[in-house]
Amino acid sequence: MDSLKVGQDPVQTTCPYCGVGCGVLAYPDTDKPVAGDVAHPANKGRLCVKGTSLHETTGQDGRLLFPMVRGRRSDWAEALDEVAGTIWDSVKTHGPQSVAFYLSGQLLTEDYYVANKLAKGFIRTPNVDTNSRLCMSSAVAAHKRAFGADVVPGCYEDLELADLLVLAGSNAAWAHPVLYQCMKAAAREGRRVVVIDPRRTATSELADLHLALCPGTDTVLFNGLLTWLADKGGLDETYIQAHCQGFEEALKSARAAAPSVASVARQCDLPAEDVETFYRWFTDTPRTVTGFSQGINQSVAGTDKGNAIINCHLATGRVGKPGAGPFSLTGQPNAMGGREVGGLANTLAAHMDYDSPGARSRVAGFWGTGAVAAGPGLKAVDMFEAVYRGDIKVIWIMGTNPAVSLPDSDRVRQALARCPTVIVSDCVAHTDTTAHADILLPAAGWGEKDGTVTNSERCISRQRCFLPLPAEVKPDWWIMSSVAKKLGFAEAFDYAQPADIFREHAALSAHENNGERAFNLSGLAGLSDSGYDTLVPVQWPVLKSTGPDTSDSKRLFADGGFVTDNHRARFVAINTVLPAQKASEDYPMVVNTGRIRDQWHTMTRTANTPRLLTHRSEPFVEMHPDDMTAAGLAEGHLAKLSLNGGHFVGRVRKSPEQRRGEVFIPIHWNRRFASDGVATLLTESVTDPVSGQPEAKHGRAAITPFRVSWQGRLLVRRDRPRRWQSDYWCHVPLNHCDSWWLAGLQPIDWPLVMTDWLGGPAHLMMADASQGRFRAARVVNGQLEAVLMVDREPALIPEAGWLDSCFAEAQLSKSSRRALLAARDVDVADPGAIICSCFQVGENQIADAIAEGAESVEALGGRLKCGTNCGSCIPELRELIEVSARESA
Ligand SMILES: Nc1nc2c(c(=O)[nH]1)N[C@H]1C(S)=C(S)[C@@H](COP(=O)(O)OP(=O)(O)OC[C@H]3O[C@@H](n4cnc5c(=O)[nH]c(N)nc54)[C@H](O)[C@@H]3O)O[C@H]1N2
Ligand SMILES: Nc1nc2c(c(=O)[nH]1)N[C@H]1C(S)=C(S)[C@@H](COP(=O)(O)OP(=O)(O)OC[C@H]3O[C@@H](n4cnc5c(=O)[nH]c(N)nc54)[C@H](O)[C@@H]3O)O[C@H]1N2
Ligand code: SF4
Ligand SMILES: [Mo]
Numbered sequence: 001m002d003s004l005k006v007g008q009d010p011v012q013t014t015c016p017y018c019g020v021g022c023g024v025l026a027y028p029d030t031d032k033p034v035a036g037d038v039a040h041p042a043n044k045g046r047l048c049v050k051g052t053s054l055h056e057t058t059g060q061d062g063r064l065l066f067p068m069v070r071g072r073r074s075d076w077a078e079a080l081d082e083v084a085g086t087i088w089d090s091v092k093t094h095g096p097q098s099v100a101f102y103l104s105g106q107l108l109t110e111d112y113y114v115a116n117k118l119a120k121g122f123i124r125t126p127n128v129d130t131n132s133r134l135c136m137s138s139a140v141a142a143h144k145r146a147f148g149a150d151v152v153p154g155c156y157e158d159l160e161l162a163d164l165l166v167l168a169g170s171n172a173a174w175a176h177p178v179l180y181q182c183m184k185a186a187a188r189e190g191r192r193v194v195v196i197d198p199r200r201t202a203t204s205e206l207a208d209l210h211l212a213l214c215p216g217t218d219t220v221l222f223n224g225l226l227t228w229l230a231d232k233g234g235l236d237e238t239y240i241q242a243h244c245q246g247f248e249e250a251l252k253s254a255r256a257a258a259p260s261v262a263s264v265a266r267q268c269d270l271p272a273e274d275v276e277t278f279y280r281w282f283t284d285t286p287r288t289v290t291g292f293s294q295g296i297n298q299s300v301a302g303t304d305k306g307n308a309i310i311n312c313h314l315a316t317g318r319v320g321k322p323g324a325g326p327f328s329l330t331g332q333p334n335a336m337g338g339r340e341v342g343g344l345a346n347t348l349a350a351h352m353d354y355d356s357p358g359a360r361s362r363v364a365g366f367w368g369t370g371a372v373a374a375g376p377g378l379k380a381v382d383m384f385e386a387v388y389r390g391d392i393k394v395i396w397i398m399g400t401n402p403a404v405s406l407p408d409s410d411r412v413r414q415a416l417a418r419c420p421t422v423i424v425s426d427c428v429a430h431t432d433t434t435a436h437a438d439i440l441l442p443a444a445g446w447g448e449k450d451g452t453v454t455n456s457e458r459c460i461s462r463q464r465c466f467l468p469l470p471a472e473v474k475p476d477w478w479i480m481s482s483v484a485k486k487l488g489f490a491e492a493f494d495y496a497q498p499a500d501i502f503r504e505h506a507a508l509s510a511h512e513n514n515g516e517r518a519f520n521l522s523g524l525a526g527l528s529d530s531g532y533d534t535l536v537p538v539q540w541p542v543l544k545s546t547g548p549d550t551s552d553s554k555r556l557f558a559d560g561g562f563v564t565d566n567h568r569a570r571f572v573a574i575n576t577v578l579p580a581q582k583a584s585e586d587y588p589m590v591v592n593t594g595r596i597r598d599q600w601h602t603m604t605r606t607a608n609t610p611r612l613l614t615h616r617s618e619p620f621v622e623m624h625p626d627d628m629t630a631a632g633l634a635e636g637h638l639a640k641l642s643l644n645g646g647h648f649v650g651r652v653r654k655s656p657e658q659r660r661g662e663v664f665i666p667i668h669w670n671r672r673f674a675s676d677g678v679a680t681l682l683t684e685s686v687t688d689p690v691s692g693q694p695e696a697k698h699g700r701a702a703i704t705p706f707r708v709s710w711q712g713r714l715l716v717r718r719d720r721p722r723r724w725q726s727d728y729w730c731h732v733p734l735n736h737c738d739s740w741w742l743a744g745l746q747p748i749d750w751p752l753v754m755t756d757w758l759g760g761p762a763h764l765m766m767a768d769a770s771q772g773r774f775r776a777a778r779v780v781n782g783q784l785e786a787v788l789m790v791d792r793e794p795a796l797i798p799e800a801g802w803l804d805s806c807f808a809e810a811q812l813s814k815s816s817r818r819a820l821l822a823a824r825d826v827d828v829a830d831p832g833a834i835i836c837s838c839f840q841v842g843e844n845q846i847a848d849a850i851a852e853g854a855e856s857v858e859a860l861g862g863r864l865k866c867g868t869n870c871g872s873c874i875p876e877l878r879e880l881i882e883v884s885a886r887e888s889a
Contacts, residue, residue: 114495224261
């Protein structure tokens with residue numbers, strides 16, 4: 001393929017962030033921005049702002065570059081010996097189940113395959129699980145209950161073809177931005193969108209109907225829909241008769257739980273008219289797709305929620321047809337690939353479970369090992385409990401940051417602190433999890449590694465390497481294969497390159513597969529090395545007869561043929577009892593947690609791109625204005641949410657979009673970026689009984705003002721030691737300096753501490769004690785060294801953009817020097833808070849443009865370019881236009 005030539009030609013690869021799986025053109029010259037790959041079916045050239053910023057994340061700052069053993073720099077020879085020796089000792093002394101692997105949907109399929117094979121097949125521990133447990137396991141369980149296998153029956157095109165698009169528990173505008181753009185572009189006469197989410201989100205912008213239901217009540221809503229379909233002649237009796245089983249029981253349960261629209265409206269806290277409108281639209285629209293994500297999966301009733309949705313699609317025969325089907329939106333770039341290799345504790349390999357007839361001996365035979373582990377193993381939450389208890393002595397964590405992302409994460413940290421040996425493979429040196437590692441292994445990151453990923457529509461794409469491996473960094477598959485060799489399994493792990501692993505993985509999927517496993521890559525098992533190098537995106541199943549280039553794998557199950565014993569899909573009777581953790585007198589607020597537009601998970605990569613911190617730079621608490629008043633809080637104040645011993649402190653954002661009694665907080669901040677920004681201290685370890693997926697959308701907390709006597713922003717030249725002390729802090733790396741939001745409970749004598757905080761004497765200073773205002777700047781050899789700005793209200797602290805640019809000046813000009821304490825060049829207008837991250841367009845610029853007549857999103861785009869790249873800021877642009885219209889009215 002031309003594009004694979006060396007030199008300045010771009011390399012076709014895949015974005016390492018969300019499950020949309022966009023094709024990216026990347027350049028070995030790291031300064032050159034990436035571009036969307038027009039030839040990739042997932043994005044046809046589009047990228048969101050995270051994708052567009054990828055080239056800014058490939059540098060070596062903050063990278064883990066060398067193996068580390070018990071706190072000191074080591075080399076591979078020693079580190080591999082240590083890992084293999086520890087595993088060997090633990091297996092001999094305590095049995096194989098004393099060793100655990102905790103993997104990630106961000107590993108490539110080839111890495112994942114090796115991990116699963118090594119653990120289950122050779123070390124013979126069943127204790128292998130993945131962060132997909134926190135993400136997709138409810139959807140997996142729902143698919144298996146209904147279809148007999150973990151299969152998403154449809155494809156992306158269906159989201160556009162649908163005449164009714166239902167989005168349940170998905171904020172696609174922020175979490176799947178490129179797909180969202182396609183959904184939006186599909187707007188047409190007669191097409192409708194229903195958004196089901198307790199809060200109004202950026203995605204609700206698309207909605208003809210937004211159902212802001214009481215959190216956790218989705219099963220009631222969809223049970224009610226099944227009842228309605230049965231009562232109003234909405235069933236596809238022929239499909240049910242021919243291809244399904246269990247309908248009567250499911251309907252009976254649905255009727256008992258949700259007998260009428262009035263009952264549903266009451267239980268879900270929705271207007272009855274809205275419920276009825278949704279039901280009528282669903283009944284009347286053959287081309288209906290229900291897309292669902294974490295508002296469904298991350299729940300104590302996650303699997304039931306998924307099946308309640310699928311029940312309605314089976315009942316109407318809307319599965320796997322153009323524009324019709326249930327569609328699980330996957331989160332991570334390789335959430336699917338991990339499920340395909342069998343990375344979940346309750347699965348074995350290649351879509352075979354421990355209890356699939358003959359599976360254990362089939363897999364053992366294929367791998368050439370006497371026997372595989374006796375499973376299922378421990379699921380994520382239980383696995384870390386076993387670490388805490390001391391049953392697991394060695395845990396190897398790869399590509400995930402459980403000290404932040406698991407519920408009740410302080411307990412997870414305690415578990416890691418107690419664990420005799422914690423091995424962590426990561427590309428980043430300092431994370432909340434690497435802080436607990438006894439052995440740290442430097443893993444290759446995006447651009448340095450080669451392999452495949454599978455996106456939400458079962459499409460396998462290549463991630464290709466276009467950068468050299470820095471220092472002693474190695475790909476994950478190499479690290480694990482090397483350990484396997486040290487353990488004496490050289491023959492089974494004799495891989496020279498990822499293509500060898502992929503072929504084996506494809507062959508296993510086809511091995512003794514007579515159609516009873518939908519996941520089948522037989523057509524790829526004989527792929528040559530060059531075929532692997534040039535592999536174009538292909539949806540599975542890939543059978544011999546079709547080969548990788550034709551796609552009759554686009555949609556499955558339209559004519560039945562489910563993967564159950566009798567080939568019939570199963571309706572599941574849903575009798576869920578709703579949220580286990582109720583808000584209480586002590587903890588009256590329901591805590592909803594989720595994503596923001598420009599950050600990825602625990603921020604280990606995206607927080608190093610200043611552009612991605614301009615949209616939201618601090619942990620925040622979105623809450624209803626009436627709740628703010630009741631709690632004595634105002635916009636911009638700091639609020640403290642507490643549960644048991646854990647706290648979260650965030651900036652209050654007034655949000656009428658929020659239901660009363662419920663707050664929304666972001667999941668991204670960790671202990672390295674903020675003093676108290678970890679959301680998982682407010683979500684308890686409560687899990688879905690079927691899938692084991694933790695409830696992450698229904699935490700609870702008490703809320704109080706975090707009453708500070710001062711608020712500040714400190715900007716310091718990069719890599720200077722931290723000399724300040726502050727009750728609240730949040731790190732915001734800028735383009736040319738480091739910065740922190742700071743706030744303190746006790747008043748401070750600024751002239752006294754200033755020299756210390758700035759790293760030396762200030763050259764400019766301004767104090768107004770009556771206003772609580774203080775400003776100081778330090779200049780060294782004509783260059784800006786540090787600036788401190790203190791005020792009572794954060795809104796009075798100027799934006800840091802202009803000051804940041806001053807750090808880049810080799811010699812501060814006289815006028816810049818004079819303007820330092822005002823924090824902006826008085827001759828240039830202040831752009832205001834950044835709304836469009838792609839083009840760095842600020843709120844003030846947008847407001848000015850609106851005032852000058854650019855009163856539509858298109859007009860703003862024409863004038864300022866905002867919203868014309870990824871489009872994720874369009875809902876906010878629209879909001880600003882509306883606010884301005886309201887104000888002038
Ligand atoms: N920018 C960005 N994009 C990402 C990621 C990221 O970190 N950053 N992560 C990726 C990953 S791994 C994942 S899993 C996906 C997640 O993608 P999404 O699931 O779309 O994102 P979330 O923000 O976690 O949650 C979605 C919505 O569920 C709603 N919700 C809460 N409770 C309920 C409920 O009881 N019922 C219903 N119907 N809705 C409810 C929340 O209010 C929220 O708006 O995003 C992927 N994309
Ligand atoms: N309260 C609450 N908790 C949640 C959620 C929520 O909505 N609310 N969402 C859950 C969901 S859906 C998810 S997916 C998880 C995500 O949570 P995590 O998986 O813990 O988050 P990440 O920050 O993506 O962690 C990935 C780690 O892998 C490293 N890494 C990146 N690439 C590679 C690689 O190629 N090899 C190796 N070895 N390491 C690599 C990164 O530097 C980083 O440290 O959080 C879950 N936790
Ligand atoms: S939508 Fe954005 S984050 Fe997701 S794969 Fe595409 S470019 Fe990457
Ligand atoms: Mo996820």
